Amino acid sequence: MSPEKQREIASKGGRAAHEKGTAHEWTADEARNAGRKGGQVSRGGRGRLVIPSDAQPAGSPDALSAQSFAPSGE
Numbered sequence: 001m002s003p004e005k006q007r008e009i010a011s012k013g014g015r016a017a018h019e020k021g022t023a024h025e026w027t028a029d030e031a032r033n034a035g036r037k038g039g040q041v042s043r044g045g046r047g048r049l050v051i052p053s054d055a056q057p058a059g060s061p062d063a064l065s066a067q068s069f070a071p072s073g074e
Contacts, residue, residue: 017023026034 014023
């Protein structure tokens with residue numbers, strides 16, 4: 001099925017749910033928390049970001065370069 005056809009079908013479903021009153025509408029807080037959680041989990045597929053507390057100040061632009069990929073205990 002083409003991507004255009006998939007979007008058309010999904011759009012119809014979304015409109016129907018809104019008309020019926022069963023569609024979920026995100027609040028600003030729900031959207032913010034969902035985005036935060038997704039970012040914490042994915043980290044671009046590289047695993048969780050681990051920064052030693054004494055390595056960099058929290059707001060430092062170089063804080064992201066202080067990643068540790070070594071398994072815990074090593």
